[in-house]
Amino acid sequence: MMKNIFITGATGFLGGELLVDLSKRSEVGKIYCLVRSGSKEKAIQRLKKVFDFHGDVFDPNRIIPIQGDLAQDDLTEDLCENTTLSDVNYIVHSAANTSFSPIYDKMVEEINIHGLQKILKWSQTLKELETFVYVGTATICGKQARDRTITESESPNLEAEHLVKYTYTKMQGEIEIANHLPADKILIVRPSIILGDSRPWVPRSYVIMWTLATVNFLRLVPGNGNSLLDMVPVDYVSDAITKLIFAKNRKHQVYHISAGEKAATTSVAICNTIEKAFPELPKFNFVGHEMLRDMKMWARKRLSADSKLNDYPEYLDYWNSIMEDTSELRILMGGLDPYIEFMELGQVFDNTRLLEENIGVVQSKPAHEYIKTSVHLLKDIDIFEAALEP
Numbered sequence: 001m002m003k004n005i006f007i008t009g010a011t012g013f014l015g016g017e018l019l020v021d022l023s024k025r026s027e028v029g030k031i032y033c034l035v036r037s038g039s040k041e042k043a044i045q046r047l048k049k050v051f052d053f054h055g056d057v058f059d060p061n062r063i064i065p066i067q068g069d070l071a072q073d074d075l076t077e078d079l080c081e082n083t084t085l086s087d088v089n090y091i092v093h094s095a096a097n098t099s100f101s102p103i104y105d106k107m108v109e110e111i112n113i114h115g116l117q118k119i120l121k122w123s124q125t126l127k128e129l130e131t132f133v134y135v136g137t138a139t140i141c142g143k144q145a146r147d148r149t150i151t152e153s154e155s156p157n158l159e160a161e162h163l164v165k166y167t168y169t170k171m172q173g174e175i176e177i178a179n180h181l182p183a184d185k186i187l188i189v190r191p192s193i194i195l196g197d198s199r200p201w202v203p204r205s206y207v208i209m210w211t212l213a214t215v216n217f218l219r220l221v222p223g224n225g226n227s228l229l230d231m232v233p234v235d236y237v238s239d240a241i242t243k244l245i246f247a248k249n250r251k252h253q254v255y256h257i258s259a260g261e262k263a264a265t266t267s268v269a270i271c272n273t274i275e276k277a278f279p280e281l282p283k284f285n286f287v288g289h290e291m292l293r294d295m296k297m298w299a300r301k302r303l304s305a306d307s308k309l310n311d312y313p314e315y316l317d318y319w320n321s322i323m324e325d326t327s328e329l330r331i332l333m334g335g336l337d338p339y340i341e342f343m344e345l346g347q348v349f350d351n352t353r354l355l356e357e358n359i360g361v362v363q364s365k366p367a368h369e370y371i372k373t374s375v376h377l378l379k380d381i382d383i384f385e386a387a388l389e390p
C-alpha cells in the first residue's frame with residue numbers, strides 16, 4: 001500500500017530536502033504540503049521551485065499544496081474540513097520559526113508551540129495516521145550540558161536552561177506531542193546543527209554558513225575555537241530521517257541525527273579549511289568571548305585604551321580597510337553573538353541509536369571535511385543582509 005504524507009516546512013532548508021527525498025521513495029503516494037501563500041498557483045510555484053533547485057522532477061499530481069499558516073486561528077478546522085486529507089498516513093512536521101533573536105520570541109512561541117498544537121489536534125482525527133514525525137532539535141538539552149556527549153534520553157528536561165526561546169519551544173513541542181498522541185505513533189528526530197550540504201552544489205540555505213562567512217570576514221573571532229561542535233549536512237539529515245520513517249521495527253521513538261563523537265569538529269578545524277580556500281586573508285585568531293563587548297565598543301569608536309583588543313592592531317587596521325563604516329561591525333556582532341554561545345557549549349550528540357538501526361545510515365563526515373566542496377561559496381553570502389534577519 002502506498003503511503004500518503006502531509007509535510008509542513010517543505011519550502012525551508014531541511015523541509016525542501018525532505019520533500020524531494022520523500023518524493024523519490026517508491027512507497028510514497030501523494031505528498032500534501034502545508035504552504036504559506038496568497039493563492040494556490042503561488043503555492044504550486046513555491047513547491048516547484050523546491051524541485052527545480054537541484055533539477056529534480058516535480059509531479060503536480062503527487063505534490064499537492066495545502067494553503068495554510070501555522071499562525072492561523074482556524075487552521076485545525078480548515079484541515080479537518082479538507083476531506084482530501086483523510087488518507088494521510090504520515091505527518092512530517094518540519095516547519096518552525098528558527099529565529100534566535102528575542103524580538104521574535106512571541107512569534108517563535110506562537111508557531112512552534114501553538115502552531116504545532118493545531119496540527120496535532122487535526123492529526124487526532126485522522127483514521128489512517130500511522131506516524132507523526134516531529135523534526136525537533138538536539139539543542140533542547142539546554143546550556144547546562146557542557147563539554148560532553150549527550151544522549152537522547154536526557155531530553156525533554158524541564159530543568160534545562162535555554163540560551164534562546166527557540167530551543168525552549170522545540171522542547172515544549174515534544175511534550176505537546178506526547179500529550180496528544182500514543183507513543184507508537186510518534187517519531188522524534190533531533191538534528192544537531194545543520195550546516196550546508198555535503199554535495200558539491202549550492203546548499204538550499206546559508207543559515208549557519210552565514211556565521212562561517214562572517215567569521216571569514218572578521219578573522220579575529222570572539223570565542224573559544226576549541227570547543228567541540230556537532231554539525232551535519234542537510235542531505236545527511238534528510239536521508240537519515242527518510243530512512244527512519246520507512247524503517248521496519250524501529251527500536252526507538254527518539255533519534256539524534258548528529259555527527260557524534262567520531263565526527264564532531266571544532267571552529268578551529270573548520271577555520272583551517274576556510275583558511276586554505278582564502279589564503280590571502282589574515283590568519284584566524286580566536287580570542288575570548290568577552291572580547292565581543294570590546295569589539296562592539298571599537299565599532300562605536302569608544303574602545304578604552306586598556307582593552308586587550310588593542311593588542312591586535314593588525315586586525316583593527318584590517319577591519320578599517322574592509323569596512324566603510326565601523327558600525328557595520330556592530331551589526332555583525334549582534335547576529336553572531338547567540339551562535340558563539342552555542343559554539344562554546346561543547347555539546348556532542350550521541351548518534352549510536354541512529355547508526356545501530358541498520359537502515360543504511362553510516363557515520364557522517366566531520367564538517368571541516370565535507371565543507372571543502374562548498375567553502376568557496378562563502379564569498380557569495382551577503383553577511384550584512386543575513387545579520388539583520390536573525
Ligand SMILES: NC(=O)c1ccc[n+]([C@@H]2O[C@H](COP(=O)([O-])OP(=O)(O)OC[C@H]3O[C@@H](n4cnc5c(N)ncnc54)[C@H](OP(=O)(O)O)[C@@H]3O)[C@@H](O)[C@H]2O)c1
Nearest residue numbers: 009011012013014036069070071094095096137191193194
Ligand atoms: N537548521 C538547523 O540547523 C536545524 C537544526 C536542528 C533542527 N532543526 C529543525 O529543522 C526544522 C527545519 O528547520 P530549517 O532550518 O529548515 O528552517 P527554515 O529553513 O527556516 O524553514 C522553516 C520552514 O517552516 C515554514 N514556516 C515558518 N513559519 C510558518 C508558519 N507560520 N506557517 C507555516 N509554515 C511556516 C517556512 O515556510 P516559509 O517558506 O513560508 O517561510 C519554512 O518552510 C525545524 O523544525 C528546526 O527546528 C533545524
